[in-house]
Amino acid sequence: xxxxxxxxKTRVLPGFRLTLGYTLLYLSLIVLIPLxxxxxxxxxxxWPQFVQVITSPQALAAYRLSFGASLLAAxxxxxxxxxxxxxxxxxxxxxKKFVDALVDLPFALPTAVAGITLATLYAPxxxxxxxxxxxxxxxxxxxxxxxxxxxxxxxxxxxxxxxPILEDFEPEIxxxxxxxxxxxxxVFWRIIFPTLTPALITGFALAFARALGEYGxxxxxxxxIPMKTQIVPLLIMTKLEQFDYPGATAxxxxxxxxxxxxxxxxxxxxWWANRYNATNLS
Amino acid sequence: MTPVATTLHLPRAGTQRRSTSEPPWVRWLLITxxxxxLTLFLFVPLxxxxxxxxxxxxxxxxxxxSDPLAWSAIKLTLIAAGISxxxxxxxxxxxAWAIAKFDFRGKNILLTLIDLPFSISPVISGMIYxxxxxxxxxxxxxxxxxxxxxxxxxxxxxxxxxxxIFAVPGIVLATIFVTFPxxxxxxIPLMQAQGRTEEEAARVLGASGWQTxxxxxxxxxxxxxxxxxxxxxxxxxxxxxxxxxxxxxIRGETNTIPLHVEILYNEYNxxxxxxxxxxxxxxxxxxxxxxxxxxxxxAALHAxxx
Numbered sequence: 001x002x003x004x005x006x007x008x009k010t011r012v013l014p015g016f017r018l019t020l021g022y023t024l025l026y027l028s029l030i031v032l033i034p035l036x037x038x039x040x041x042x043x044x045x046x047w048p049q050f051v052q053v054i055t056s057p058q059a060l061a062a063y064r065l066s067f068g069a070s071l072l073a074a075x076x077x078x079x080x081x082x083x084x085x086x087x088x089x090x091x092x093x094x095x096k097k098f099v100d101a102l103v104d105l106p107f108a109l110p111t112a113v114a115g116i117t118l119a120t121l122y123a124p125x126x127x128x129x130x131x132x133x134x135x136x137x138x139x140x141x142x143x144x145x146x147x148x149x150x151x152x153x154x155x156x157x158x159x160x161x162x163x164p165i166l167e168d169f170e171p172e173i174x175x176x177x178x179x180x181x182x183x184x185x186x187v188f189w190r191i192i193f194p195t196l197t198p199a200l201i202t203g204f205a206l207a208f209a210r211a212l213g214e215y216g217x218x219x220x221x222x223x224x225i226p227m228k229t230q231i232v233p234l235l236i237m238t239k240l241e242q243f244d245y246p247g248a249t250a251x252x253x254x255x256x257x258x259x260x261x262x263x264x265x266x267x268x269x270x271w272w273a274n275r276y277n278a279t280n281l282s
Numbered sequence: 283m284t285p286v287a288t289t290l291h292l293p294r295a296g297t298q299r300r301s302t303s304e305p306p307w308v309r310w311l312l313i314t315x316x317x318x319x320l321t322l323f324l325f326v327p328l329x330x331x332x333x334x335x336x337x338x339x340x341x342x343x344x345x346x347x348s349d350p351l352a353w354s355a356i357k358l359t360l361i362a363a364g365i366s367x368x369x370x371x372x373x374x375x376x377x378a379w380a381i382a383k384f385d386f387r388g389k390n391i392l393l394t395l396i397d398l399p400f401s402i403s404p405v406i407s408g409m410i411y412x413x414x415x416x417x418x419x420x421x422x423x424x425x426x427x428x429x430x431x432x433x434x435x436x437x438x439x440x441x442x443x444x445x446x447i448f449a450v451p452g453i454v455l456a457t458i459f460v461t462f463p464x465x466x467x468x469x470i471p472l473m474q475a476q477g478r479t480e481e482e483a484a485r486v487l488g489a490s491g492w493q494t495x496x497x498x499x500x501x502x503x504x505x506x507x508x509x510x511x512x513x514x515x516x517x518x519x520x521x522x523x524x525x526x527x528x529x530x531x532i533r534g535e536t537n538t539i540p541l542h543v544e545i546l547y548n549e550y551n552x553x554x555x556x557x558x559x560x561x562x563x564x565x566x567x568x569x570x571x572x573x574x575x576x577x578x579x580x581a582a583l584h585a586x587x588x
Contacts, residue, residue, distance in 0.1 A: 012482045013383050014491035020380040023392070026373045030458055031398055037413035037420065038406070080319040087316040091309055099317070101574050105324055107513070108566035108573075110520025111404075112540040113559040116547050117327045120334060120556075127326060152323050184304055213403030216522035216540070220547065233405040233523065240409060240527060245418055252406045259401040267394060 041249040053250040070211035073150035081158025111216025119221040145221040154207030161203035198273030334556035355542035363518040374465025382473030408527025415446035448530030456524040468510030505580035516569040
């Protein structure tokens with residue numbers, strides 16, 4: 001049976017059964033069985049109850065904010081992330097290496113620290129917020145604040161997916177296009193940009209997925225008012241604190257299903273991006 | 283193949299070719315936009331953490347950090363990271379060995395499953411352990427069942443008032459979950475790229491399995507492993523959402539550093555919150571430095587071997 005399943009012949013290297021067995025055991029204990037608990041708890045609800053929880057006005061408002069702000073943050077990062085990646089790969093300027101290293105800061109900085117810092121900076125009397133206050137723009141404790149926090153945490157994704165593709169881009173292709181009479185703008189739009197598209201979409205999807213689940217940084221910068229500035233993870237947290245476990249798990253199921261779909265999409269995108277680059281190189 | 287490509291790329295760094303470069307004003311505009319964006323979202327926040335933490339002077343700063351509650355939070359964070367990082371490290375090496383060195387069906391599904399914790403909201407990551415071990419979860423149902431399987435076990439658990447949720451084990455479990463893929467994710471592509479010929483040669487020459495791993499595989503993946511451990515540790519020490527769900531927020535007992543920051547902040551002790559936060563920010567900077575160092579070492583190792 002095992003022979004058939006794993007196409008096992010004679011293996012030179014040892015430890016296949018041990019390592020795969022341990023991998024599956026650890027994965028099941030830490031991830032799969034606890035995750036199954038979400039679906040078990042939700043199954044205690046009847047279908048109408050489930051539908052009622054996930055389509056309540058409060059939930060719908062939270063989806064709108066979570067999805068809307070995450071999409072917008074990922075879009076902002078796509079534009080500026082592309083510019084940052086471009087500048088880091090193509091140009092030389094003072095402090096470039098330092099800037100390059102610091103792009104990963106949102107990965108390394110704990111979300112709670114990011115949350116309190118952004119909330120303080122973008123508050124009406126904060127270092128950055130004071131410049132927006134006279135314009136009548138309030139950032140902290142509004143939906144705009146949610147957008148700022150989600151932009152911060154998604155920042156490295158686009159830069160880090162686009163950067164290696166730009167680095168590997170063969171200058172000969174640009175030279176060929178230029179010698180055939182294309183101007184710089186045409187070379188960018190018709191030659192460089194299409195090559196970057198798969199990486200850009202992958203980065204976008206990664207940033208979007210990360211923003212959708214984000215909790216730590218948003219909870220500080222948002223005023224967390226139901227129907228207005230409450231994101232889905234916060235709504236789940238509120239329900240947990242009220243010991244409304246079936247309600248919390250029902251919303252979690254919606255988010256989980258969406259995360260799975262997004263994860264699959266990202267994997268397909270990455271496979272597509274790799275194939276695209278492989279054909280480019282050969 | 284590779285050396286040719288490197289020489290071709292070399293002139294690009296120094297000289298600017300007119301045909302494949304932008305006019306200077308475009309260059310400066312793009313650099314300005316990029317730096318302005320990064321200033322608003324990265325540099326200013328980073329400086330602000332330290333500035334805000336120190337704005338009542340160094341005395342207040344040190345007093346906040348030497349507070350017993352801060353110390354117990356630091357201790358718990360070290361415990362959580364100290365348990366979760368080695369466990370995920372062992373898992374990462376095992377998973378990478380099985381996935382990179384052998385062929386089997388369902389490999390892509392396994393890879394996707396290992397990635398799962400990355401795509402799950404921290405709040406949900408914490409919640410799943412409440413559902414398993416909480417009073418209304420599987421463990422709670424078992425402990426309160428009328429006729430449980432293994433009555434002696436249920437009795438023992440009840441007598442010892444066994445708790446996972448709202449206690450240290452829950453925090454450790456939630457930390458393990460959120461840092462689960464880090465080491466595996468780093469090692470799998472690295473070991474796949476290296477193939478298995480070196481290990482096979484070692485085996486053919488008479489090395490045992492362990493010798494092969496310690497003397498051939500480990501030196502090759504050393505920097506990748508360190509890189510994964512550094513990232514895993516940073517997340518373990520900084521996790522907020524998942525830990526917040528399973529911690530009972532008992533001061534001095536189930537508070538980690540990020541939760542301590544939250545408590546101080548919600549008490550309007552902003553300077554105190556930023557003082558503690560600056561420790562985490564400093565840790566993040568060390569993480570970035572170590573990450574850069576491991577990346578360079580790894581690149582040098584592989585450049586040398588080619």
